[in-house]
Structure formats: structure tokens, C-alpha cells
Amino acid sequence: MSDAQRGLFEAMGDGLRLRTRSGRRRAASWLRRLAPAAVLLRSTVGLSYFIAAEVAVPPQWSSSAAYLIVAAALSLTAALAPAGIAPLAASATVIAAWLITSSVYEDHGGLWIPAAAAVLLYAGHSAAAVAQRFRTTTTVDSEIVHTWARHLGIVAASTVAFAGLLALFTAYFAAISPAVAVGVGLVAAVTVIYVLARSLHKRSPR
Amino acid sequence: MSLAADPVLSLRTDNARTRAERPRERPVEWRRTAALTRAVAIAACCLIVSVAFGRVDLALIAAPFVVGTVLLLRERPERTPEARLDVGEAVCAEGDTASAVLHVANPEPVRVTTVVTAAADHWIDLHTGRGDFAERLYPNSARELLVAGRAKRWGGHHLGPVHVQSYACGGLLETTVQRLPGQKVWVLPVPGWFDSAESLPFADGVAGVHRSRRIGDSGELAEVRLYQPGDRLRRIDWRTSARSQELYVNATLSERDTDVTLILDLQIEAGESGGVDGPASVADLTVRAAGAVAAHYALQGDRVGCIEFGARARRLRAGTGRRHNLALLRWLASVEIPADSLPPSVEMLRRRLDSHRSMHVVFTPLLTERSIGLVAALARAGRPVLCVDTLPGHVAPPARSHWTPYAERLWRLARTNTVMELRDLGVAVEPWTGSASLDDVIAQLVRRRYR
Numbered sequence: 001m002s003d004a005q006r007g008l009f010e011a012m013g014d015g016l017r018l019r020t021r022s023g024r025r026r027a028a029s030w031l032r033r034l035a036p037a038a039v040l041l042r043s044t045v046g047l048s049y050f051i052a053a054e055v056a057v058p059p060q061w062s063s064s065a066a067y068l069i070v071a072a073a074l075s076l077t078a079a080l081a082p083a084g085i086a087p088l089a090a091s092a093t094v095i096a097a098w099l100i101t102s103s104v105y106e107d108h109g110g111l112w113i114p115a116a117a118a119v120l121l122y123a124g125h126s127a128a129a130v131a132q133r134f135r136t137t138t139t140v141d142s143e144i145v146h147t148w149a150r151h152l153g154i155v156a157a158s159t160v161a162f163a164g165l166l167a168l169f170t171a172y173f174a175a176i177s178p179a180v181a182v183g184v185g186l187v188a189a190v191t192v193i194y195v196l197a198r199s200l201h202k203r204s205p206r
Numbered sequence: 207m208s209l210a211a212d213p214v215l216s217l218r219t220d221n222a223r224t225r226a227e228r229p230r231e232r233p234v235e236w237r238r239t240a241a242l243t244r245a246v247a248i249a250a251c252c253l254i255v256s257v258a259f260g261r262v263d264l265a266l267i268a269a270p271f272v273v274g275t276v277l278l279l280r281e282r283p284e285r286t287p288e289a290r291l292d293v294g295e296a297v298c299a300e301g302d303t304a305s306a307v308l309h310v311a312n313p314e315p316v317r318v319t320t321v322v323t324a325a326a327d328h329w330i331d332l333h334t335g336r337g338d339f340a341e342r343l344y345p346n347s348a349r350e351l352l353v354a355g356r357a358k359r360w361g362g363h364h365l366g367p368v369h370v371q372s373y374a375c376g377g378l379l380e381t382t383v384q385r386l387p388g389q390k391v392w393v394l395p396v397p398g399w400f401d402s403a404e405s406l407p408f409a410d411g412v413a414g415v416h417r418s419r420r421i422g423d424s425g426e427l428a429e430v431r432l433y434q435p436g437d438r439l440r441r442i443d444w445r446t447s448a449r450s451q452e453l454y455v456n457a458t459l460s461e462r463d464t465d466v467t468l469i470l471d472l473q474i475e476a477g478e479s480g481g482v483d484g485p486a487s488v489a490d491l492t493v494r495a496a497g498a499v500a501a502h503y504a505l506q507g508d509r510v511g512c513i514e515f516g517a518r519a520r521r522l523r524a525g526t527g528r529r530h531n532l533a534l535l536r537w538l539a540s541v542e543i544p545a546d547s548l549p550p551s552v553e554m555l556r557r558r559l560d561s562h563r564s565m566h567v568v569f570t571p572l573l574t575e576r577s578i579g580l581v582a583a584l585a586r587a588g589r590p591v592l593c594v595d596t597l598p599g600h601v602a603p604p605a606r607s608h609w610t611p612y613a614e615r616l617w618r619l620a621r622t623n624t625v626m627e628l629r630d631l632g633v634a635v636e637p638w639t640g641s642a643s644l645d646d647v648i649a650q651l652v653r654r655r656y657r
Contacts, residue, residue, distance in 0.1 A: 091244070144342055186257050
């Protein structure tokens with residue numbers, strides 16, 4: 001019997017067997033080549049976004065199945081595709097959830113929750129920035145991870161310091177008239193954006 | 207008229223497809239990543255909303271993004287790292303490491319991360335951490351990064367291309383991908399061990415290890431003859447001389463080298479090659495067996511030449527010694543069996559054989575009429591032919607129906623008949639089984655020669 005006389009189901013079965021075998025071989029090869037540092041960075045991306053999403057909302061929301069599914073799906077997508085739009089979507093979702101819940105629930109507020117959420121969001125963002133071009137099999141120099149961790153520590157410390165500063169002077173903010181507060185805030189925001197834009201375009205000092 | 211303006215050169219070819227323009231290589235330059243856009247977008251949006259709605263907490267959320275981005279962008283590189291791939295010697299043995307050195311230089315006073323992604327032929331198994339890795343480059347420094355893999359099978363294999371991309375500022379800036387074209391690495395076959403104590407027929411060279419039919423200095427006794435002026439005194443056979451009262455001397459046969467011509471039947475490939483550790487295909491067995499036989503005789507001092515009975519019909523001149531053995535291995539590594547090639551001509555191959563008085567070793571799986579015809583034609587022409595069967599034992603037709611085993615059995619019976627017919631013609635046919643597997647058939651050939 002030649003190939004032309006072979007039954008359709010027999011040919012399909014052969015093809016399926018071949019594909020299964022090659023898939024199993026590919027999976028074994030991928031598992032053998034899996035690089036711990038690259039996987040660690042991606043896990044950090046996913047976990048940071050998920051914990052930030054849980055921290056940013058009150059317990060009523062964080063324990064609901066729908067919110068959990070959305071948070072887990074966004075975190076997982078960000079971990080799997082750190083170079084895409086998923087980290088931005090996850091950050092936007094967390095910030096939106098924080099804005100809504102802090103407006104709806106009066107008792108869910110304070111400065112330490114947004115400070116924690118901010119640090120976690122930045123951890124996810126910076127880990128995604130480092131891991132965006134690494135594959136799960138890319139062997140990463142440990143120096144790269146150390147540099148990232150050091151940078152994250154500095155930023156986290158400065159955020160906590162900024163939160164402490166804000167907490168200390170909260171009483172003074174209430175005394176300022178709204179027009180002045182808006183003016184000062186506007187100037188501060190424009191300054192920060194200008195600094196960001198300038199650092200983007202200026203030449204390296206060294 | 208200049209050459210560029212010559213109308214003959216600008217004629218259209220017969221090919222209907224228009225010739226594709228080669229895409230121009232983009233210069234390597236720094237560009238922003240999605241992470242930088244994300245950081246700026248989050249910080250700006252949070253600050254604007256914070257000001258618009260008087261929300262201090264949003265300013266707090268924006269703070270790490272602002273601080274982190276400003277800190278990272280303080281050290282911005284301008285010039286891109288320069289990468290260069292150096293394959294070096296580009297020759298290795300089967301099972302050894304094929305490698306290339308990637309030189310990356312960072313001309314900037316900032317730290318840069320370089321991600322290297324290498325591709326290779328499927329017969330080069332890139333080592334973990336040596337084909338896809340990220341390394342840190344320190345300011346104003348250069349590094350040599352090794353791209354390496356295990357060469358699993360003989361032949362010319364491609365190592366590369368290698369893609370190099372660099373990052374700075376914690377992943378906020380990246381370079382465009384630099385593609386470094388790879389190079390061919392020649393993987394030499396590791397021949398099986400072959401050793402033979404038998405002399406070869408037609409030993410009529412200058413000096414070697416095979417017993418020739420010419421008289422000369424050696425240990426092999428040819429005859430006892432009367433003394434002639436010029437004979438050496440130590441050759442005198444005193445016992446015979448005393449008995450016959452006349453001086454007799456022992457004449458011996460000289461030991462000389464011979465020509466060995468290896469003919470590689472490369473018409474059909476059968477069986478799936480598993481590389482140096484897996485099962486062998488017909489081409490694997492042919493190349494490794496030829497390498498083993500060639501190494502034995504070339505290092506022994508005989509002149510070994512090779513000729514392909516296949517689509518390309520290449521030929522390697524006869525030579526001897528260690529250097530010739532290396533050249534022969536390199537020649538064997540270039541063996542190819544193209545699909546749907548033109549069948550070779552037996553007559554053409556016979557015309558290309560140098561000497562009538564050399565030992566012809568034909569490595570063939572005996573799968574085509576043409577191969578059998580070649581062996582028979584050589585034998586009928588009176589050449590000493592040794593046929594090494596290179597069909598691996600595990601090779602069998604794929605099971606298509608319940609008739610397959612019966613068909614295979616019939617085919618094997620027909621093949622055995624063919625082998626017996628060849629033996630009747632005086633061809634020694636022997637399957638390749640490695641060390642000393644050809645001693646018996648070589649001895650038969652020599653006996654036939656001196657009969």
C-alpha cells in the first residue's frame with residue numbers, strides 16, 4: 001500500500017503522534033535550558049502587580065472572585081509579556097482601583113497604602129523593564145539582578161521618605177486655600193514633567 | 207563607455223521574478239523602550255490627576271516612577287557598543303565543542319547590558335548559557351563572550367547568525383538589534399577504529415609494509431638461489447651451501463607500499479542519523495568507515511585516494527601521512543547526498559580511476575543497480591575490489607501495511623542473492639563492523655592475487 005492509499009485517519013494519527021513526540025522533546029529541552037534569573041525576574045513582575053492590586057483595594061474587593069481573576073490575569077499577562085502593553089494595563093488598573101475604592105470607602109485611605117502600592121508598582125515596572133528582552137532560557141549575569149535590586153531599594157527608600165514627609169505635613173495642607181494648592185501643585189507637576197523630559201533629551205554628564 | 211553604462215549588463219534576466227533588493231543594514235542606535243514610555247505616562251497622568259483633583263496620594267504613587275526614571279536616565283550612553291564575531295579556526299571533531307568568540311566593546315563611561323542570542327544548525331547543540339545570555343559590560347571596557355555548542359554530527363554546519371542587543375538605564379533605553387552573520391564550522395568525522403594485519407595486493411611502491419612480488423631486503427623468504435657476484439655475504443645459506451658444495455643465498459621479497467582507492471557510493475541516503483551518539487545513517491556509516499580505513503593505511507605509509515560515486519563526483523588525489531589523513535577527513539566532512547540529483551556514470555568513474563594496480567575499496571549500501579553495476583564492472587576489469595556494505599542493520603522500510611514485513615523479507619533475500627553473485631565475480635563483500643572486520647576478505651583477495 002502506498003502513501004496515496006493510506007487512510008485519512010491513519011495519516012492523521014501518524015501526524016498527531018509525530019507532533020506529540022516533537023512537542024514532548026521541545027518541552028524537555030525548554031525545561032533543561034530554563035534560566036533561574038530570568039524566571040525570577042518574570043515572577044517578580046507578576047507577583048508585584050498581583051500584590052499591588054490586592055493591597056490597593058479594601059478586603060471586600062480583594063477577596064471577591066471577579067477582582068481576583070482580573071488581578072491574576074493582568075499580573076500573569078505582564079509576567080509572560082513584560083515588553084508589551086500588559087505592565088501598563090496592570091499599573092493603570094491598580095491605580096484606577098485605588099482611585100475608585102478610596103473615593104467610595106472613606107475608611108480605606110491614608111498614605112501608607114498608596115506608598116506600598118507605589119513601591120510594588122515600581123517593582124513590577126522596573127523588573128519588566130529589565131526582563132523585557134530576556135527569554136525564559138536567557139542566562140542572566142547575576143550583576144544585572146544585583147544592580148536592579150539596589151536601584152529598587154533606593155527608590156523604595158525615597159518613596160517611604162516622601163510618604164513620611166507627606167504624612168508629617170498633612171495638617172498643613174488642609175490649611176492652604178484650594179487655589180494656592182492647585183497653583184503650587186501645577187507648578188510642581190510641570191517641573192517634574194520638565195525634569196523628566198529634560199533627562200530624556202539631555203546629553204550624559206559624563 | 208563605462209562598465210556601469212554598458213547596456214548588456216542591464217539586460218533583464220529570463221527569471222520572471224524581479225530581483226529583490228537586499229535590505230540595507232540599519233545602523234545600530236539607541237532608542238527608548240516601552241518601559242520608558244510607561245514610566246513617563248504613569249508619572250505624568252498621576253501628577254496631572256493629582257493636581258486636577260487635589261489628590262496627594264496620586265503624587266505619592268507617581269513619586270517612585272519620577273525618582274527612578276530620573277536616577278536611571280542620569281547615565282545615558284551616546285555611542286553604541288561595538289560587536290564583532292570571530293569564529294577562529296572553524297574546525298572541530300564530532301562530539302567536540304564548536305565555538306565562536308564575540309568581542310563586545312563598550313566605549314561609554316556607563317554600564318551597559320548586552321543580550322546575545324545565537325542561532326545554529328540543528329547539528330550544533332548550543333550549550334546552556336552559551337547561546338542565549340545577558341552579560342554586563344563595565345564602563346569603557348571590552349569583553350570576549352563565548353558562543354559555543356556541541357557538534358553532534360560531521361559536516362559543514364552554520365554557527366550563527368548572532369543577534370546582539372544592548373540595554374542601558376535599567377532597560378529604559380535599548381539599541382537596535384545588530385545581526386552578526388555566522389560562519390561555517392567544519393565538523394570532522396570521528397572514524398571508527400580499524401586495524402588490519404593483512405598485506406595488500408599490488409604492493410609495488412617504494413617502501414612500505416606490504417609484501418611485494420619483487421626481490422629485495424626483507425624477512426619474507428622468496429627463494430634459495432646460487433650465489434652471484436654482488437650478493438651480500440650475510441645472505442649466504444650455509445646449511446644448503448654445505449650440503450651442495452656450492453654457495454647458495456637466501457633471496458627475500460621486498461616490502462613496499464601500495465595504492466588504496468576508496469570509492470564512496472553517495473547516491474542514496476537511508477536511515478535517520480542520530481549524530482555521534484545516535485544511530486547511524488548510510489552516509490554516517492560510509493564516511494566513518496572510509497575515514498577509519500583511510501586513517502589506517504595513510505598512517506601506515508600507503509597512498510590513499512578518494513573518489514565519490516554520487517552527484518558531485520569529487521576526487522581527492524592519493525597521498526600518504528598524517529597531513530593527508532587530516533585533509534582526507536576534511537574532504538569526508540564535505541560529503542553531501544543531495545535529493546533528486548543526477549545519477550552518476552559508471553563509465554565516467556572508471557575513467558577517473560588512476561591506477562589499475564591499486565586496491566579498490568567500495569563503500570556502498572548496495573541499494574541501486576548502478577552501485578552493483580559499478581562493483582561488478584571493476585571486478586570484471588580485473589581490479590582488486592573490496593566491497594564494504596554500509597547499510598546499517600537497523601534500517602528498514604517504514605511499515606505501511608500488513609504486506610510490509612513480507613516485502614522487506616523478499617527484498618532482503620534478493621539483496622543476499624546479489625551479494626552472492628558479486629562474490630562469484632571475485633568481489634569480497636563484507637559488512638562494516640569496525641576494527642579488523644575486513645581482515646578475512648583482504649586475506650582472500652591476497653590469496654587470489656598470489657595463487
